[in-house]
Amino acid sequence: MKKSYKIEVDCANCAAKMEEAANRTPGVKEAVVNFMLLKMNVEFEDGANPKAVMAEVLKNCKKVEEDCEIYLK
Amino acid sequence: MNKKQKKMLVRILIAAALLAAFSLIPVRNQWVRLGMFLIVYFEIGYDILLKAFKGIKNRQPFDECFLMAVATVGAFCLGEYTEGAAVMLFYQIGELFQSCAVGKSRKSISELMDIRPDVAYVLGEDGEREETDPDEVAVGTVLCVRPGEKIPIDGVVVKGETTLDTAALTGESVPCTVRPGDEVLSGCINLSGYIEFRTTREFGESTASRVLDLVENASSRKSRSEAFITRFARVYTPAVCFGALALALLPPLFLLVTGRDPAWGDWVYRALTFLVISCPCALVISIPLSFFAGLGTASRQGVLIKGSNYLETLSDVRTVAFDKTGTVTRGVFEVAGVHHSRMDDRELLLLAARAERNSTHPIARSILKACGEPLPQGDQGEVTEVAGQGVEAVLDGALVLAGNEKLMRAHGVEWIPCHSAGTVVHVARDGRYLGHILIADQIKPGAKEAVESLRKAGVRQTVMLTGDRRASAEEIAASLGIDRVEAELLPDQKVAQVEALLSRQTGKDRLAFVGDGINDAPVLSRADVGIAMGALGSDAAIEAADVVLMDDDPRKIATAVRIARKCLTIVKENIWIAIGIKLLCLVLGALGVANMWMAIFADVGVMVLAVLNAVRILLYRKW
Numbered sequence: 001m002k003k004s005y006k007i008e009v010d011c012a013n014c015a016a017k018m019e020e021a022a023n024r025t026p027g028v029k030e031a032v033v034n035f036m037l038l039k040m041n042v043e044f045e046d047g048a049n050p051k052a053v054m055a056e057v058l059k060n061c062k063k064v065e066e067d068c069e070i071y072l073k
Numbered sequence: 074m075n076k077k078q079k080k081m082l083v084r085i086l087i088a089a090a091l092l093a094a095f096s097l098i099p100v101r102n103q104w105v106r107l108g109m110f111l112i113v114y115f116e117i118g119y120d121i122l123l124k125a126f127k128g129i130k131n132r133q134p135f136d137e138c139f140l141m142a143v144a145t146v147g148a149f150c151l152g153e154y155t156e157g158a159a160v161m162l163f164y165q166i167g168e169l170f171q172s173c174a175v176g177k178s179r180k181s182i183s184e185l186m187d188i189r190p191d192v193a194y195v196l197g198e199d200g201e202r203e204e205t206d207p208d209e210v211a212v213g214t215v216l217c218v219r220p221g222e223k224i225p226i227d228g229v230v231v232k233g234e235t236t237l238d239t240a241a242l243t244g245e246s247v248p249c250t251v252r253p254g255d256e257v258l259s260g261c262i263n264l265s266g267y268i269e270f271r272t273t274r275e276f277g278e279s280t281a282s283r284v285l286d287l288v289e290n291a292s293s294r295k296s297r298s299e300a301f302i303t304r305f306a307r308v309y310t311p312a313v314c315f316g317a318l319a320l321a322l323l324p325p326l327f328l329l330v331t332g333r334d335p336a337w338g339d340w341v342y343r344a345l346t347f348l349v350i351s352c353p354c355a356l357v358i359s360i361p362l363s364f365f366a367g368l369g370t371a372s373r374q375g376v377l378i379k380g381s382n383y384l385e386t387l388s389d390v391r392t393v394a395f396d397k398t399g400t401v402t403r404g405v406f407e408v409a410g411v412h413h414s415r416m417d418d419r420e421l422l423l424l425a426a427r428a429e430r431n432s433t434h435p436i437a438r439s440i441l442k443a444c445g446e447p448l449p450q451g452d453q454g455e456v457t458e459v460a461g462q463g464v465e466a467v468l469d470g471a472l473v474l475a476g477n478e479k480l481m482r483a484h485g486v487e488w489i490p491c492h493s494a495g496t497v498v499h500v501a502r503d504g505r506y507l508g509h510i511l512i513a514d515q516i517k518p519g520a521k522e523a524v525e526s527l528r529k530a531g532v533r534q535t536v537m538l539t540g541d542r543r544a545s546a547e548e549i550a551a552s553l554g555i556d557r558v559e560a561e562l563l564p565d566q567k568v569a570q571v572e573a574l575l576s577r578q579t580g581k582d583r584l585a586f587v588g589d590g591i592n593d594a595p596v597l598s599r600a601d602v603g604i605a606m607g608a609l610g611s612d613a614a615i616e617a618a619d620v621v622l623m624d625d626d627p628r629k630i631a632t633a634v635r636i637a638r639k640c641l642t643i644v645k646e647n648i649w650i651a652i653g654i655k656l657l658c659l660v661l662g663a664l665g666v667a668n669m670w671m672a673i674f675a676d677v678g679v680m681v682l683a684v685l686n687a688v689r690i691l692l693y694r695k696w
Contacts, residue, residue, distance in 0.1 A: 010172060012358035013137065016303050032293045035358070036179060036365040041293055063131045066124055 003050055005040045007033065008069035018068055021060040027053035040070060074173060081169050088117035088162050096155055103152075110154035118145065118161040135310045137352045144348040148669065151338050151345075156669050160349060163670075167677025171358065174684045178362065181691065182369035188241040188260035188281050190225035194218065196269055207276040214272050218263045226272045227279045230255050233268035237261040242284065243624040244375030260284065283615065284623075287377055291368050294380025295361075298644050302360045305652070306353035313351035313659065317344040320663060339665065346662040349672035350655055359647040359683030366690045367640030375623040376633045383619040386602045387637035391582040392574060393532050393630065396567075396596075397539035397546060399589030400606060401523075401553060401627060402514040406435055406496070408443035413489045414508035421508055425500050428466035428475045431456060436496055437464075439512050459483075463498065474501040481506075495545055516549060523627035524554050530634045533582075536574065538567050538596075567596045575601070587630055589614070604630060639690055647683045654679045 009015050015035035022031035022040065027048035032041045042057070044050055051072070058070045074082070091113045100106045115122075121138045128136035141164055148157035194202040196215045207225040210216065215231060218224055224237070236248040242260045251257055257270055260281035276282060321344035325335035364381040371378050378384050398404045411418040426444040429437035454468040462483065463476015474480055481488040481499050486506050491497040495513030499506070524535055536557045539546045546560035559570050575584055586593075586600035589607055594617040597603030605618035607625030615621055622629045658675035661667035667675075 011137070011168070011354045012175075012361065013306060013352075013354045013356075016306065016357055032295070034293045034361075036175075036182075036361055037289055037293075038179075039289070039293075041290070064133055066127045066131075 001048075001050065002041065002043045003054075005042065005054070006071040007038050007040050008071075009033075009035070009038070009065065010067055014065040014068060017064040018061045021064045022057045025053065025057045025060050028057060031057070075176075078169060078172060078176075081165065084117055085162065085165055085169065088113050088158075088165075091116070092155070092158055092162060107149070107154060110158045111149075113158040114145065114149070114161060117158070117165055118142075121161065121164070135314060135351075137354065140310075140314070140348045140351055144345045144669075147341065147345040147348075151342055153342070153669075160669050160673055163673040163677060164349075167673070167680065170677070171354065171680055171684070174681070175358065175362065178366065178684070178688045178691075181688075182365060188223070189285055190223040190259060190281060193225040193276075194222075210272060210276060212272055212275060215269055216272060217267065217269045219267055220263055220265055222263055224257050224259050224261045224263060224270075225279075225281075226259050226276050227274045228257055228270040228272040230257055230268055230270045232270075233266055235266035235268050236264045238264050239624075242280065242375065244373060244629070245624050245626070284372075284377060287379060287615065287621070288368065288372050291378060291380050294382050296364060296381035296385040298385065298641075298648065299360050299364065299381060302356055302648065306356050309356065310351050310353050313347055316659070316663075317347035317351070320344040320347060342669075343662055343665055346667060346669050346672040347659065349669060350658050350662060350675045352676050355655070355676065355680035355683055356651045358680060359651055359687060360644055362684060363640060363644045363647055363687040363690070366687050367636060367643075370640075370690050370693070371633060371636045374629065374632050374636070376629055376636070377621040377623065378633070378637075379619050379621070383602055384637050384640055386583050387585065387620065387634055388641040389581050389583040390585045390602065390634055390637075391532060392534045392536065392578065392584040393527055394536040394538055394571060394574060394584065394586045394600065395555070396586075396588035396593055397537055397541055397549065398514060399625075400587055401520045401537070401555075402516050402549065404589065405515060406439040406512050407515055408439055408510055409493070409495055409513040410511045412491060412493075412509055412511060415505075416507060421500055422510065424468070424473060424502070424507070425475045425498060425510055427454065427468055428456065428464050428473045428500075432458060432464060436498060436512055440498065440510060471503045475499070493545075493548070513545070516552065517625070517627055519626055519628045521553050523630055526628065526631035527634065530631050530638065532634065536570075538562055538570055540564070540567075564592060564595070567593065568599050571596055571599050575599075585620075585630075585634075587627075589625070604633070606630075636690075639693075643686055643690060647686055650686065651679050651683055654682075 009018060012035045015033045019031055019033035022028055022042065027045050029043045029045045044053060054072050061068050061070060095109045095113065122142050124138040125136065125142035128139040145157045145161050148160065190207055193205050193207040193210050194217050195205045195210065196217045197203045202217055210226055216226065230251050230253050232253060234252045236250050237257065238248050239261045240246050242258060248264055259279040321341050325337050325340050329335045364384060367384055368378055395401050411421055414421050422440065422444055426441050429440055454466045456464055456466040458464050459480060462480040466473045474484055475498055478488060481501065484504065486501045486504055488499045488506055491509055491511055493511055495511050497509050497511055499509045501507055527535065535555045536559065537546060537550050537555045538559050540562050541560055543560040546558050550558040562570060571586055578584060583601040585602045585604055586596050587604040587606060588597055594613065597605060597617045602620060603618045604620040604622060605614035606622040620633055655675050658667050658671055662672060
């Protein structure tokens, strides 16, 4: 399953760090952060619960970049 | 500027004023001076220090803020109060500029692609316009559009006549006229008249939404250059930090051991300049921004590129293979001439048309179309279709034959072969040969120019692949200046031909295949980059291709290649600017030539240069 989330982040490198952090999160098959569009496209592993996984992703992203935000729909 | 940026601007102005004032006041007491500059420092840098602290807590040692904090606190410890405060100030100025510049270019590029309709007007029972969210409009609803408004959803006109501006979708600046029964595509702007139309799709499935989806996801497919720079940034920062540590410790220790003055302060200062240069943001922002600008420019021209990686491939294209029908020709069969006629040309056409009047074969339709006038009613005659040969008809008591050589041979009629490219319909009456009608596909206007401009754009070889007869294929290829022709190919043989071409490529050369997307999906996906043209409204083509030309103008192929080349040049320039200046400043910093002021230029100035260079592609108006 794939989902797209709007994000808020200030610099390109921070976006790259968020991408790394999201990809490290269990349940995420692949995450791509698009700094120009301020979007994060996440492909989840089969059977993963997107809500729970995204909560973890947000937590991990906050760890590497305090100032970031992911708008979970 | 948003609120955050305005607040920052105020802080920067205050800090700059204070810094200038304090530098002019001669204060003897060191502690008072330190206090004064610390006020400036905390005013401008408190958020950085806070983030740095959090970075340590989260075990992120190479956090940009942390590096900045170490560098500036270090400067204060060395007694360089002015520099400590100034570096922080300039860092903040740089960050503000970056955020403004990126925001601005993000906005201007998004505007280029802004075809999303925000509102649909449903025609109510009483004829009133009701404003509705396009998402909530069901298929089959009648919508109305006034001049100046956007068509929100795909549909078919039921009332009114108008001209539409399709530039946002196709890059084509000539408006097109629509009447009742014509299809209208979402994203077009209604120019002249009021129309009502019935929707044929949902909003999400409409052209505008699909195109936007495609463009927005495009920059998520990352190119090799982007992957490279991200990897580079990941090792760059730690490497420079360890370099700083080594610079602070090793030379003084060496000097100490050899019995000279270690000059700790000097070396620590140089190490601190390293830390300032180690921030990777300029590297990381410049590449995706360049690609984003390239993709935006292309879509403005009606060329949709599905990813940064395809932009990269497109710039290395040296061989272009074309499908013939629908790509370089219009795919519409028209009567091109009547040859060797024993009677008036019109009469011959009319005779053939009467014989073929009930046939649905495309050849028959084009003969009927060429006749134009309505055929005389009444005498229908007795018509027999002979599959794969033509028709036999009894008209006015005579046996009329209209068909290919096989039909003539079957009836023992001597025929004159045709030397031109196209399909030939021989006509005979009562065993007497009357002449033949040549039906040919029309070459697209601009096809010749397209081949020429591809060559100018650096394409070395053009190849035409077609299922058509060799003679007609070769004639078309020669008139267009295409290098090679592979004719009489079945669909799977086209794939084999493309594979053969691919295997002959060397080095970085790439192959593009251009088709109309109708039955060449396997070839489109087999080529390095598949280009589908005239794809507006054709879902299959949009799916199968990597690059989609919205209208069917073959000249757009060269446009796409040119934009890709320009974009990749800018990307390479940016890689060199960013890495080059940073390395130069590192070397100068290590030698003690560059001070912290120069280091901050390496960080902020490079980014400014890279951003400006990236948006340069947007300034070109003519492609």
